[in-house]
Amino acid sequence: MKILKHLTIVLFLVFGASTAWAQPMKSGMAKPYSASIPGWLTNIDEANALSAKTGKPIMANFTGSDWCGWCKKLRREVFDTPEFQKWASENVVLLELDYPRSFQLPDDIKKQNQQLQQVFGVRGYPTIWFFTLSNNDQGQASINPLGKTGYVKGGPSAFIGVAKQQMTAKK
Numbered sequence: 001m002k003i004l005k006h007l008t009i010v011l012f013l014v015f016g017a018s019t020a021w022a023q024p025m026k027s028g029m030a031k032p033y034s035a036s037i038p039g040w041l042t043n044i045d046e047a048n049a050l051s052a053k054t055g056k057p058i059m060a061n062f063t064g065s066d067w068c069g070w071c072k073k074l075r076r077e078v079f080d081t082p083e084f085q086k087w088a089s090e091n092v093v094l095l096e097l098d099y100p101r102s103f104q105l106p107d108d109i110k111k112q113n114q115q116l117q118q119v120f121g122v123r124g125y126p127t128i129w130f131f132t133l134s135n136n137d138q139g140q141a142s143i144n145p146l147g148k149t150g151y152v153k154g155g156p157s158a159f160i161g162v163a164k165q166q167m168t169a170k171k
Helices: 002-021 044-054 069-079 082-091 107-120 155-168
Strands: 058-063 093-098 127-135 141-149
Touching: 044 058, 044 093, 044 127, 058 069, 058 107, 069 082, 069 155, 082 155, 093 107, 107 141, 127 155, 141 155
Parallel strands: 058 093
Antiparallel strands: 058 127, 127 141
């Protein structure tokens, strides 16, 4: 229960401050930041809104997209496959939380990712968390963690099997 209270407080800070962190793009600036995997979201607010709209849980991929060998292997063997993409589009909202070394994230995304890394206690990559968010009467978000995994040997079928187990374990 103590961890849920901590998660609620940190998420309130993330959600409350995320709109203040966002900076509008000016013409002539570089293109806006996007996930390393097409179709994945990078903003927890957007993922939460889509999750609430669709009723699907969020699948957050904590990754070092440009340096982590296991992350690259997971992407190549699972996330880039049609089987996974079909399953994901029907079952989860995809959120990429990246910790790159060869490029800088926008400050708002970097801060969001650091806070979520602390909230979920992520110590290694890849770490995949399945969760839902709910808002209380004061507008604070609470996390309902469903489960977590990492790299799963055996391709998309094996990963999807583990994901299904994690998403149904605490319902």
